[in-house]
Amino acid sequence: MTGRLYGIGVGPGDPELMTLKAVRVLAAVPVVAYPAANDGPSLARSIAAAHIPAGRTEIAIRVPMRAGEPPESVYDAAADAIAAHLEADRDVAVLCEGDPLFYGSFAYLHDRLSAFPATIVPGVTSLSACAAAAARALARREEMLAVLPATLPDAALEARLAEGGAAAIMKVGRHLPRIAALLVRMGLAGDALYVAQASRPEEAVLPLAAALEEGRSGYFATILVGGGGA
Numbered sequence: 001m002t003g004r005l006y007g008i009g010v011g012p013g014d015p016e017l018m019t020l021k022a023v024r025v026l027a028a029v030p031v032v033a034y035p036a037a038n039d040g041p042s043l044a045r046s047i048a049a050a051h052i053p054a055g056r057t058e059i060a061i062r063v064p065m066r067a068g069e070p071p072e073s074v075y076d077a078a079a080d081a082i083a084a085h086l087e088a089d090r091d092v093a094v095l096c097e098g099d100p101l102f103y104g105s106f107a108y109l110h111d112r113l114s115a116f117p118a119t120i121v122p123g124v125t126s127l128s129a130c131a132a133a134a135a136r137a138l139a140r141r142e143e144m145l146a147v148l149p150a151t152l153p154d155a156a157l158e159a160r161l162a163e164g165g166a167a168a169i170m171k172v173g174r175h176l177p178r179i180a181a182l183l184v185r186m187g188l189a190g191d192a193l194y195v196a197q198a199s200r201p202e203e204a205v206l207p208l209a210a211a212l213e214e215g216r217s218g219y220f221a222t223i224l225v226g227g228g229g230a
Contacts, residue, residue, distance in 0.1 A: 002116055003085060006119050008095050009122050010022060010096065013043075018048065022048070026051045026053075033060075061074065079113055094109055099123045139227045143227065146168070166224075171219065172218075172219075183225065189209070196222075197220050
């Protein structure tokens with residue numbers, strides 16, 4: 001017998017957007033793991049804090065907060081720590097901001113722990129929260145929706161945007177000036193919206209031009225292009 005691995009989506013930031021299933025699982029599991037900055041608290045844990053009973057074993061997965069993907073060694077070490085509990089027949093819940101399998105760090109752990117039984121508890125994605133904050137449909141009828149990371153090179157972004165349809169450009173951060181220039185060049189900037197920290201107290205919804213003028217640079221930001229019309 002081994003423990004069960006749970007991937008728990010805790011949603012985009014507002015604790016009230018956690019699912020009933022996520023809350024139920026957290027009330028029962030003896031071990032909770034979550035990503036955290038090297039020298040700071042965990043956003044995922046702060047979202048779920050009210051639902052983590054006292055006395056649980058906690059594993060903080062320390063992820064370097066810098067550009068690019070975390071080193072493989074981070075996930076290797078975290079998987080080893082989690083596996084030790086699973087092998088001892090202890091269930092482990094791994095918290096993930098948004099949804100575990102939508103740009104979620106849990107996917108890398110699941111790859112490494114695929115020998116263990118697992119249950120994925122989906123969460124409200126940051127993209128859904130952005131659409132709600134902007135009161136803007138992501139796509140309508142037969143319209144396509146492209147979800148694109150801002151870290152892609154200009155040529156790749158331009159090629160996909162040129163196919164038409166609505167788009168959500170995620171992980172904007174320091175890439176805002178470059179992405180804004182690209183959208184202006186393609187004639188797509190007029191109705192583009194910049195949404196940051198959706199569902200959190202710091203939430204901001206701005207026209208793209210206003211966000212650029214203010215020098216916005218937060219990582220938790222998305223640009224919505226198209227999709228809002230009737």
